[in-house]
Amino acid sequence: MKIKTILIFGGILLSCNMWGQQLHNRDKALPCFEKTFSILAHVPKDTFGELTINEAQIQAAIDTMNVYFSPICMRFELCEINVIDNFQYAIPRNTNEWTQMKVKYQQNNRINVFFPLDIPWVPFDCGYSDLSGLEFPQRDGIMVKSPCIINRPKSFSHEMGHYFGLLDTHEEMLGGREAVDGSNCETAGDLICDTPADPYVPGDTLIGKYLSEEFLCRFIFTGRDRNSQYYVPDVGNMMTLYPDTCRCGFTQQQYLKMGEVYRGAEGSW
Numbered sequence: 001m002k003i004k005t006i007l008i009f010g011g012i013l014l015s016c017n018m019w020g021q022q023l024h025n026r027d028k029a030l031p032c033f034e035k036t037f038s039i040l041a042h043v044p045k046d047t048f049g050e051l052t053i054n055e056a057q058i059q060a061a062i063d064t065m066n067v068y069f070s071p072i073c074m075r076f077e078l079c080e081i082n083v084i085d086n087f088q089y090a091i092p093r094n095t096n097e098w099t100q101m102k103v104k105y106q107q108n109n110r111i112n113v114f115f116p117l118d119i120p121w122v123p124f125d126c127g128y129s130d131l132s133g134l135e136f137p138q139r140d141g142i143m144v145k146s147p148c149i150i151n152r153p154k155s156f157s158h159e160m161g162h163y164f165g166l167l168d169t170h171e172e173m174l175g176g177r178e179a180v181d182g183s184n185c186e187t188a189g190d191l192i193c194d195t196p197a198d199p200y201v202p203g204d205t206l207i208g209k210y211l212s213e214e215f216l217c218r219f220i221f222t223g224r225d226r227n228s229q230y231y232v233p234d235v236g237n238m239m240t241l242y243p244d245t246c247r248c249g250f251t252q253q254q255y256l257k258m259g260e261v262y263r264g265a266e267g268s269w
């Protein structure tokens with residue numbers, strides 16, 4: 001197990017260094033929480049009565065997630081799988097159904113994670129998390145699309161990032177588009193200043209427009225921001241929607257934000 005973790009970590013360092021990204025691995029300046037969270041996995045059956053994902057596949061994504069949360073000494077363990085017989089919840093049609101699922105199945109003192117086949121109202125992300133859900137674990141939860149997480153296991157870490165209060169790096173719903181020079185980084189984009197502005201628009205063609213066809217994780221987008229500056233995003237940041245193979249971690253400020261949300265929620269855990 002230890003050897004496996006070192007290998008995963010080594011692989012991450014290698015791919016991150018390849019692209020010259022400044023993402024964090026271990027840093028003494030980060031808080032260390034020594035906290036293990038229990039995950040309750042809710043797995044619906046599909047219309048053929050098959051489970052949407054198996055235990056080994058969930059465990060593999062959790063193992064990956066544990067690598068990325070280790071810099072702040074947080075771990076996740078799978079405590080139970082709850083099989084949901086109602087195949088309707090394999091593809092929740094709207095937020096009402098999402099709320100129903102949580103009301104019916106959630107348990108306290110757990111991070112409740114559902115594994116539907118698809119979420120039609122979330123076309124681009126690999127799942128859906130209630131933002132800062134960690135603060136209200138009885139009410140809030142996470143959904144991760146099973147086919148997505150099987151092929152892109154880091155998507156679980158991405159959704160967990162949302163549950164710990166992080167926004168997508170390309171986010172512009174709250175404060176508008178972040179400028180390349182970072183002058184509005186506290187109030188625009190993902191509201192985090194050590195994640196460079198990310199111009200990706202969900203649904204846009206990725207390969208050929210944002211990323212090189214030849215070297216997948218090489219950013220080639222030629223659009224500029226309102227100050228005519230070219231974008232230089234970290235395509236390796238966990239909170240992007242760039243391919244899983246490019247993703248290699250969170251930044252220091254993202255870790256600090258997650259730590260802050262946890263501190264505010266500690267009473268619930």
Ligand SMILES: [Zn+2]
Nearest residue numbers: 125158162168
């Ligand atoms: Zn996201």
